[in-house]
Amino acid sequence: MALRKTVRSRRLGKQLRRLREEARLSQDDLVGRVNDDQPKQRRLSTTHLSRLETGLARITPEQLDRVAEALQVDAEHRKTLEELRRRADERGWWQEYADIVSQDVEMLVEIGEDATTARSYDNAFIQGLLQTRSYAEAVIGSARAFVSPINIDRMADMRLRRQERLSDPDFEGLTAVMSEGALRTVVGGPDVMREQLQYLTEVVQRLPVTIHVLPFSAGALPGSDNFVLFGFPHELDGDVVYVDSETAQRIYEDRQAVRQCTYMFDAGLAQALPARESQDLIRAVLKELP
Known part of the structure; x- marks a missing residue:
């Protein structure tokens, strides 16, 4: 077998x-x-x-x-x-969801459980590790061609359980770079978006999370894919990247793919607003919601 x-x-x-x-x-x-x-x-x-x-x-x-x-x-x-x-063969909680997610998504969760750092780059939606339940359900539900309505609730459960890793003592931190467009796209309606943006202003106060926003004024973005770079405690591990594109979700460990995504992340971070100014922009977008 x-x-x-x-x-x-x-x-x-x-x-x-x-x-x-x-x-x-x-x-x-x-x-x-x-x-x-x-x-x-x-x-x-x-x-x-x-x-x-x-x-x-x-x-x-x-x-x-x-x-x-x-x-x-x-x-x-x-x-x-x-x-x-x-x-190596220890059963993880994520295997409860093996019937509704791909092996790469299952592997993503397992990677997150072992990684001690994460760097995310998102231009379509707010990073999954930072989503509220209502926002997550709206994002998952929008993929109607790929997700059965009866599985939305379980997939949202899985996403929120992933977030528990952020509060573990050995987790060093998440640095999230996201586009202003991700903040301004009203996912799930004004109430859902208001709750989500408010959460982004609060999570940085209590968890090892730093958020940098790429404003529209930054011009062309350094890349169109959304991805998370995971770092591990031992230098021989090397980084792993999970790429979420329009057509597929893939995990890459080869140096070329990791190097390319690291370059995109660093370029995005260089163009993004500092953490404090990013929070100011999030609050400004929050106030503009009807």
Whole structure:
């Protein structure tokens, strides 16, 4: 039976691959070192290592110990690797929604649970991590061709549960860049929008959230896709980006995609208003609502 990739199995695989590459070992070289003097039934195959590095295979504690020893991994990092191995198949609350969302959306939630930082860029709607329930229901309901009406409530539940991560002690912060258009588009009617904008003025006071608005006066936006860049606690993890475009939602881990989205985020942040002026603009838009 094929194993499902999880964020932790992918992180474990990515860290092991980078450690192997830093040691300038091929997969065959590493397998040779790990299997030295080991009986046949306890050996690690190159095929298994390859699947392990992509998050599609699991590894026993003993095998991980031997791999870490062959790669000369220090004790502290070994603890991190073992924690990822142990939790790779841990069932998360997000799996309750697997029947109504794609695997990429499910993976998005799991990524958010492990990430310690997030940087978002949105030009169509307010970032999902900052949406009120009424606003979220209106946004989800607008996608009538893709979302069954009976699932709107559950999808809104899932979105709000994602937001709980923002208040966890080990979460360092969300920096959100959003267009003025996202603030001025009256989603769900004036009452829903009033509640949403009011929430944006309050959330920055109590959670590690910073909001920067790209005003219309900034001119052309640096990109049209909406995305979130997630950062993890260990330098070997690397960033992961979730891109939400008009046609698809995808998760990218390759350096080129992450680099491109990082550039777009940095360019947007450079054009955006400072945090205090952004709050002034949000309040001004709020006052203009009928």
